[in-house]
Amino acid sequence: SAVISQKPSRDICQRGTSLTIQCQVDSQVTMMFWYRQQPGQSLTLIATANQGSEATYESGFVIDKFPISRPNLTFSTLTVSNMSPEDSSIYLCSGGQTNTEAFFGQGTRLTVV
Amino acid sequence: QQQVKQSPQSLIVQKGGISIINCAYENTAFDYFPWYQQFPGKGPALLIAIRPDVSEKKEGRFTISFNKSAKQFSLHIMDSQPGDSATYFCAASKSFQAGTALIFGKGTTLSVSS
Numbered sequence: 001s002a003v004i005s006q007k008p009s010r011d012i013c014q015r016g017t018s019l020t021i022q023c024q025v026d027s028q029v030t031m032m033f034w035y036r037q038q039p040g041q042s043l044t045l046i047a048t049a050n051q052g053s054e055a056t057y058e059s060g061f062v063i064d065k066f067p068i069s070r071p072n073l074t075f076s077t078l079t080v081s082n083m084s085p086e087d088s089s090i091y092l093c094s095g096g097q098t099n100t101e102a103f104f105g106q107g108t109r110l111t112v113v
Numbered sequence: 114q115q116q117v118k119q120s121p122q123s124l125i126v127q128k129g130g131i132s133i134i135n136c137a138y139e140n141t142a143f144d145y146f147p148w149y150q151q152f153p154g155k156g157p158a159l160l161i162a163i164r165p166d167v168s169e170k171k172e173g174r175f176t177i178s179f180n181k182s183a184k185q186f187s188l189h190i191m192d193s194q195p196g197d198s199a200t201y202f203c204a205a206s207k208s209f210q211a212g213t214a215l216i217f218g219k220g221t222t223l224s225v226s227s
Contacts, residue, residue: 004156033214042117042202042217043157058214092156101147101209104156 002027004105006093012111013083020079021108023093028073030097034066037090037107046091049076083112116140117205119218126225132190134221136203139184143205146179147215148188151200160201161188162209193225 007022023032032049047068048056055068070076080087088111096102118137126132138146147162163170163177163186170177176189190197203218 009154040219042119042219043204043215044217045214048214096210101159101162102215103159104149106154106156 002029002095002103004093004095004103006091006105006108008108009106010109010111012113015084015112017083018079018081019083019110020077021091021093021110023076023078023095023105025074025095029095030073031095031102032070032076033094033102034068034076034078035092035094035104037092039089043092046078049078080110083110085112088112116216117203117218119203119221121221122219123222124224126190126193126223128193128195128225128227130193130225132188132193132197132223132225134188134201134203134223135185136187136205136218137183137185138205138216140205140216141184142207143216145206145209145213146177146186147204147206147209148175148177149202149204149217151202151220157202164209190223193223195225195227198223198225 003026005024034046035043037043045058046061049070051070067079090107092107093105094102148160149157150160151157161172161175174191179186200220200222202220204215206213206215
């Protein structure tokens with residue numbers, strides 16, 4: 001399977017600020033996704049990153065809070081906007097081809113203070 | 114609404130023992146049931162997966178048992194080793210294809226004592 005790299009791997013941010021997380025895949029993939037893993041909780045899908053069009057968001061997640069870009073088949077970004085301590089989580093990028101299983105990056109550990 | 118319930122939350126097993134993690138699901142439309150293994154600081158990695166047309170799948174020391182009528186599935190780790198110490202997540206989706214959202218359980222932290 002392809003390798004996904006996320007940047008940054010971790011960050012500590014002030015409340016009210018925004019952080020952009022980058023996801024780079026070492027080969028072209030059809031599908032890319034963003035998940036959130038809150039402390040002690042399961043992984044929750046935030047949105048599907050669509051190339052060349054607006055991301056598809058899951059219930060409870062909105063574009064104003066989590067804007068996503070996907071300019072090509074190997075790269076995507078997730079921005080966590082106007083952060084509060086409740087946004088402290090691990091954010092994971094996932095990808096795969098249409099007819100294959102999805103794989104994950106190593107995650108970005110975000111702490112909001 | 115939690116669609117996939119996982120237990121136990123944590124598990125301690127002696128080296129060489131059997132680790133058993135259980136999951137239950139609610140949505141009968143689910144058609145794919147993977148298990149992911151996650152080490153600290155790493156993303157989840159697919160460990161083993163099963164479709165509901167079989168009741169058991171074995172890969173090395175890892176076995177999935179699936180009970181469609183009870184809507185339950187479990188992961189058995191035989192001859193558990195310290196290197197197996199990690200967090201394990203069960204998941205479910207309507208398809209194995211990457212375009213289908215995965216619904217995850219809350220995870221089980223496994224510690225294998227040497």
